[in-house]
Amino acid sequence: xxxxxxxxxxxxxxxxxxxxxxxxxxxxxxxxxxxxxxxxxxxxxxxxxxxxxxxxxxxxxxxxxxxxxxxxxxxxxxxxxxxxxxxxxxxxxxxxxxxxxxxxxxxxxxxxxxxxxxxxxxxxxxxxxxxxxxxxxxxxxxxxxxxxxxxxxxxxxxxxxxxxxxxxxxxxxxxxxxxxxxxxxxxxxxxxxxxxxxxxxxxxxxxxxxxxxxxxxxxxxxxxxxxxxxxxxxxxxxxxxxxxxxxxxxxxxxxxxxxxxxxxxxxxxxxxxxxxxxxxxxxxxxxxxxxxxxxxxxxxxxxxxxxxxxxxxxxxxxxxxxxxxxxxxxxxxxxxxxxxxxxxxxxxxxxxxxxxxxxxxxxxxxxxxxxxxxxxxxxxxxxxxxxxxxxxxxxxxxxxxxxxxxxxxxxxxxxxxxxxxxxxxxxxxxxxxxxxxxxxxxxxxxxxxxxxxxxxxxxxxxxxxxxxxxxxxxxxxxxxxxxxxxxxxxxxxxxxxxxxxxxxxxxxxxxxxxxxxxxxxxxxxxxxxxxxxxxxxxxxxxxxxxxxxxxxxxxxx
Amino acid sequence: xxxxxxxxxxxxxxxxxxxxxxxxxxxxxxxxxxxxxxxxxxxxxxxxxxxxxxxxxxxxxxxxxxxxxxxxxxxxxxxxxxxxxxxxxxxxxxxxxxxxxxxxxxxxxxxxxxxxxxxxxxxxxxxxxxxxxxxxxxxxxxxxxxxxxxxxxxxxxxxxxxxxxxxxxxxxxxxxxxxxxxxxxxxxxxxxxxxxxxxxxxxxxxxxxxxxxxxxxxxxxxxxxxxxxxxxxxxxxxxxxxxxxxxxxxxxxxxxxxxxxxxxxxxxxxxxxxxxxxxxxxxxxxxxxxxxxxxxxxxxxxxxxxxxxxxxxxxxxxxxxxxxxxxx
Numbered sequence: 001x002x003x004x005x006x007x008x009x010x011x012x013x014x015x016x017x018x019x020x021x022x023x024x025x026x027x028x029x030x031x032x033x034x035x036x037x038x039x040x041x042x043x044x045x046x047x048x049x050x051x052x053x054x055x056x057x058x059x060x061x062x063x064x065x066x067x068x069x070x071x072x073x074x075x076x077x078x079x080x081x082x083x084x085x086x087x088x089x090x091x092x093x094x095x096x097x098x099x100x101x102x103x104x105x106x107x108x109x110x111x112x113x114x115x116x117x118x119x120x121x122x123x124x125x126x127x128x129x130x131x132x133x134x135x136x137x138x139x140x141x142x143x144x145x146x147x148x149x150x151x152x153x154x155x156x157x158x159x160x161x162x163x164x165x166x167x168x169x170x171x172x173x174x175x176x177x178x179x180x181x182x183x184x185x186x187x188x189x190x191x192x193x194x195x196x197x198x199x200x201x202x203x204x205x206x207x208x209x210x211x212x213x214x215x216x217x218x219x220x221x222x223x224x225x226x227x228x229x230x231x232x233x234x235x236x237x238x239x240x241x242x243x244x245x246x247x248x249x250x251x252x253x254x255x256x257x258x259x260x261x262x263x264x265x266x267x268x269x270x271x272x273x274x275x276x277x278x279x280x281x282x283x284x285x286x287x288x289x290x291x292x293x294x295x296x297x298x299x300x301x302x303x304x305x306x307x308x309x310x311x312x313x314x315x316x317x318x319x320x321x322x323x324x325x326x327x328x329x330x331x332x333x334x335x336x337x338x339x340x341x342x343x344x345x346x347x348x349x350x351x352x353x354x355x356x357x358x359x360x361x362x363x364x365x366x367x368x369x370x371x372x373x374x375x376x377x378x379x380x381x382x383x384x385x386x387x388x389x390x391x392x393x394x395x396x397x398x399x400x401x402x403x404x405x406x407x408x409x410x411x412x413x414x415x416x417x418x419x420x421x422x423x424x425x426x427x428x429x430x431x432x433x434x435x436x437x438x439x440x441x442x443x444x445x446x447x448x449x450x451x452x453x454x455x456x457x458x459x460x461x462x463x464x465x466x467x468x469x470x471x472x473x474x475x476x477x478x479x480x481x482x483x484x485x486x487x488x489x490x491x492x493x494x495x496x497x498x499x500x501x502x503x504x505x506x507x508x509x510x511x512x513x514x515x516x517x518x519x520x521x522x523x524x525x526x527x528x529x530x531x532x533x534x535x536x537x538x539x540x541x542x543x544x545x546x547x548x549x550x551x552x553x554x555x556x557x
Numbered sequence: 558x559x560x561x562x563x564x565x566x567x568x569x570x571x572x573x574x575x576x577x578x579x580x581x582x583x584x585x586x587x588x589x590x591x592x593x594x595x596x597x598x599x600x601x602x603x604x605x606x607x608x609x610x611x612x613x614x615x616x617x618x619x620x621x622x623x624x625x626x627x628x629x630x631x632x633x634x635x636x637x638x639x640x641x642x643x644x645x646x647x648x649x650x651x652x653x654x655x656x657x658x659x660x661x662x663x664x665x666x667x668x669x670x671x672x673x674x675x676x677x678x679x680x681x682x683x684x685x686x687x688x689x690x691x692x693x694x695x696x697x698x699x700x701x702x703x704x705x706x707x708x709x710x711x712x713x714x715x716x717x718x719x720x721x722x723x724x725x726x727x728x729x730x731x732x733x734x735x736x737x738x739x740x741x742x743x744x745x746x747x748x749x750x751x752x753x754x755x756x757x758x759x760x761x762x763x764x765x766x767x768x769x770x771x772x773x774x775x776x777x778x779x780x781x782x783x784x785x786x787x788x789x790x791x792x793x794x795x796x797x798x799x800x801x802x803x804x805x806x807x808x809x810x811x812x813x814x815x816x817x818x819x820x821x822x823x824x825x826x827x828x829x830x831x832x833x834x835x836x837x838x839x840x841x842x843x844x845x846x847x848x849x850x851x852x853x854x855x856x857x858x859x860x861x862x863x864x865x866x867x868x869x870x871x872x873x874x875x876x877x878x879x880x881x882x883x884x885x
Contacts, residue, residue: 229643253643281645284697319699359794361742361749368745397792401747404736409745420734421770450780450792458736525786528815529779 045126045143046136049117056116058082082112130208146206153202156195163192163219192219213247220264226250227257248272249279256285261292270303277311287323297328305349309356318362322369329373343374347381354389364398368405377410394442400451407435408462423464432463440473447477447491457497467501474498482513492523499533508537569824571857571864572832576850577615579835580606583847599641600631604653605851607660611875612854612866616661625663628654629671635683636676637695648684648694651677652707659714659882660874678717681708690725701742702733706755709762710872714882723763730756731768738773750781750790750803757807758871771811778808779816786821787840797839798829798849801856802873809859809870819860826853 042048054061059079062071071079084092085107092100107114126135129146138146167184174180196217203209215221228250248271255265269286272279290300301324308317332338350367354360376382383406389399408414408427418424439456443449460467477494480486489495495514502511512534519530583606603624610618631638631654637646638654655677658667667674684693685708692704705726712718732744733756739748740756753774760766781788781804787796788804801822808814828841829849836845837853851873858868867876 280640280647287697322699323697359791361747365742365746368741369743372745395793397794398747401735401737401741402745405745408736419731419770420736421738421773454737454777454792462736525782525784525818525821526779526816528817529776529813532813532816 042140044137044139046134048140049125049136050119053117053119056113058112077106078110078112081106081110082114085112085114086116130204130206149202149206153199153206156199156202160192160195160199163188163195164222167219189219193217214244215247215251215268221251224251224254227253245272245275248275252282252285256281261289263293265289266293266295273307277307277314278316280316283316283320287320290324291327297324300324301345305353308353312353312357312360315362318366321366325370325373339374343370343376343379344381346370346374347379347385351385351388358389358393358396359398361398364402368402371406377406377412382406390442394445395449395451397451400455404455404458407431408459421458421461424462425464427463429463432459432465435459436463436465436470440470443491447494450493453491453493453497467497467504471498471501474501478514481510481517487517489517489522492518495522503537512537569827571827571862572830572835573613573615573864575832575835576830576837576854577610577613577618577835579831579845580610580847580850581618599644600628600638600650600657601640601653602847603627604657604660605847607657608874609847609851609854611660611878612851612858612868614864614866621661621663624657624661625666625670628657628663629666632671634672636672636678636680638677646680646695648681648692648704648707651681652711655711655714656872656874660878662881664715664882674715674717678712678715678720681712682717682720684708685721685726687722687725690722690727690729692726702730702740702752702755702759703742705729706759709759713762714872718762727760727763727765727768730759734770738770738775738777747791748777750778750788750800750807753778754803754807757810761810761871766810769811771813775808775811775813775816778804778813782817782822786818786825788817788822795840796825798826798837798856799839799852801826802852802859805856805859806870806873814859823857823860823862826857829853 042051059071059075059082062075063079068076068079081103084095084103092103095103106112124134124136126138126143129135129138135143135146163184166188170182170184173182196219200209200211200217204211215226226247229246248268251268252272255268266286266289269282269289272282273286289295301321304317304321304324308314308321311317332342350363350370353363357363371377371379371382383403386399386403386406389396390403393399408424413426413428413431415424415426436456436459439452439459442452443456456470457467460469474494474497477489477491478498479488479490481489481495481498495518499511499514499518502508502514515530515534515537519527519534523530583602607616607619607624610616627642628638630642631640631644631650633639633646635646636651637648638651639646640650644650658664664674667677684695684704685691686693686700691700692708693700694704708721709718709723709726712720730740733740733742733746733752735741735748737748739750740753741747741749742752746752757766757769757774760768780792781790781800783789783796785796787798788800789796790800790803805814805817805822808816825841826837829837829839829843830853831838831845834845835850836847837850838845839849854865855868855873858865859870861867868874869876869879872879
């Protein structure tokens with residue numbers, strides 16, 4: 001401390017050193033201030049800091065280079081004075097009052113710095129950026145830019161906290177006073193959401209912080225504590241997820257546990273389905289929400305249609321649809337118009353989606369469910385739709401199967417409880433005739449196509465008709481059976497049916513010939529079956545106990 | 558016939574050690590996209606992998622203790638099992654759990670460390686709709702003949718089939734029969750090899766195979782074999798290795814396995830292997846997965862390909878397992 005009465009001189013900034021009257025001090029301008037680049041701005045922050053350090057110890061750099069004895073007398077004097085000015089009173093008291101006064105006069109005149117910036121011994125005193133780079137190596141412009149970002153972040157954080165406080169307050173007030181109209185608006189929430197996004201981006205830029213999950217950033221989900229996946233240590237079939245998906249599922253667990261049925265949960269299910277449409281539970285939860293909130297059924301269906309077209313192989317979609325229909329149907333059951341209208345809508349969509357994936361098993365199963373549920377047995381539109389599909393692709397077995405169901409399971413003309421492969425006396429003759437003709441027409445288009453042959457046979461059985469009733473038709477596809485060079489089989493299914501027809505008539509020889517030729521030439525891959533059929537001709541009982549060894553022996557024979 | 562296979566080129570032989578390594582590597586593939594998408598199949602996947610290993614004659618390749626731990630960690634208070642720890646209980650994963658425990662002979666552990674056989678039986682039987690006889694997959698009520706078969710499979714292994722209305726269930730299966738001899742997922746639905754397997758196997762467990770139109774069904778099944786030797790699941794669809802199981806086991810159950818050309822089917826299945834990295838795919842050249850691996854191997858076993866353990870056509874478990882479990 002200087003002696004009382006003298007004000008302690010303030011250390012002056014580096015570039016505010018005034019020219020001094022003292023000759024000693026005039027000559028004793030700090031060496032470093034004339035050194036290298038005081039005129040050019042520092043390239044980096046570290047350089048700037050170094051300059052400031054140097055400017056606080058004007059003779060230090062020179063002394064370190066040349067030693068105290070290498071300095072001029074004026075410089076030495078300056079250096080010593082600065083040291084004394086910085087030291088404590090006890091050290092200065094060795095100088096005696098007169099010397100101290102002189103010291104302070106000199107210090108004042110020469111504007112010697114009294115306080116000194118210590119060069120920081122810590123490495124990276126400004127810290128490191130997200131790439132591990134020393135911030136001190138930034139240029140001043142970059143540094144200012146970084147500082148500006150940090151300020152922005154602080155401001156945003158304050159605003160974000162203000163939002164949270166406001167939300168808390170309005171919630172509390174709403175509980176006490178339900179008439180109070182003050183609520184946090186959607187635009188405020190939206191603003192906060194964007195604010196958080198900006199904060200996350202800044203944090204990532206400045207500090208390399210990991211971006212928080214989408215839901216963690218969303219103010220709408222602040223009140224939910226997500227339940228993370230717990231995997232037992234070293235488990236045998238451990239699961240690892242991409243982050244967005246993991247986050248979404250952890251929120252799903254939380255809301256499912258709380259049985260929360262709300263619009264935001266509906267959005268959450270859509271979000272998850274978008275990432276993994278085969279996640280079983282999320283569909284079920286969505287169904288609960290739709291039903292609990294009594295959401296407009298048409299809206300949900302419209303959404304489902306979109307998803308179905310994007311995920312053709314997914315079957316949960318169809319079970320979801322089934323649940324919706326089961327839930328919705330009671331509300332329209334009383335009105336035939338409403339049912340018809342709904343049926344038409346469904347048929348339109350089914351046509352759309354079947355165009356994309358003509359044999360999709362889940363879609364067709366749903367279709368057969370719909371026929372039963374909405375009573376579409378006599379729907380001309382339904383029959384027409386199926387005919388159109390068969391016209392497009394006569395080999396579409398799903399369409400053929402659906403047609404059989406539509407025609408022959410119609411409660412109006414079928415007997416409940418009849419076995420599938422047995423005659424039904426209730427099957428009307430004109431219908432049986434029509435179906436026989438239909439099958440035959442389609443067979444002509446592609447004689448080796450299995451579906452209409454199965455269909456034809458099924459119709460004949462259902463109608464209680466003899467297989468022989470179509471013999472002329474069938475025989476047309478097999479020419480010169482058994483005649484060496486002339487034998488021509490346009491359809492193996494025809495030959496198969498012909499064998500049955502011959503057997504039905506009692507013509508074992510011809511039946512056997514047909515079956516033999518199938519095994520020998522026309523359908524060799526199924527010789528095991530054809531040989532068994534031949535045995536059946538001999539004695540049905542023997543065939544019933546037919547073993548592989550027996551057939552192998554017959555084949556070898 | 559069997560000795561000719563060892564003279565075939567390498568790609569037509571069974572790459573046993575590659576398959577074992579492939580299955581062992583499955584639980585380490587956590588970085589693969591497909592892995593987390595199929596979380597809801599985790600326990601089922603374990604059953605497929607383990608069964609494949611047993612059929613290959615390498616039951617020790619997956620650690621038994623950890624397997625039991627994992628399976629039990631999927632069990633809920635209800636007795637049912639979820640597909641993975643933390644997943645809700647479901648019929649399909651419950652059946653897989655029972656099959657796994659049967660396979661590694663761990664029903665005792667189920668009693669002492671799990672919720673016990675009786676509780677599992679209760680869970681399953683509670684999923685039956687006593688009016689229609691059908692089974693749901695879980696409390697959400699989706700019904701499918703797969704669940705019916707699963708219920709019969711698991712309950713019979715546990716010795717608890719009497720807990721459910723077998724006759725009503727059988728009636729439902731009959732209602733799913735179609736004009737072409739096959740069975741669909743529900744009444745009116747198209748005949749499909751997978752559904753046929755579940756229906757015929759369920760009827761077999763119930764002792765009601767007499768209800769099957771053997772000739773019609775056998776004919777339909779034999780038609781599944783296409784020119785290349787592989788089997789498809791429905792008329793005019795592509796062949797797929799997994800139908801080597803669904804179609805073949807159905808034929809086996811009705812005693813008509815010889816209605817398929819065995820050599821051609823064997824060649825097809827072997828052609829679907831990845832001889833280097835292991836595993837079997839749906840068609841030659843496609844990506845392998847554990848589902849097609851187990852069903853390809855099971856198909857080969859049914860065809861008595863040498864070096865494989867005999868598989869039970871009803872349960873899709875080694876015959877030795879079924880003998881041990883059902884004899885007790």
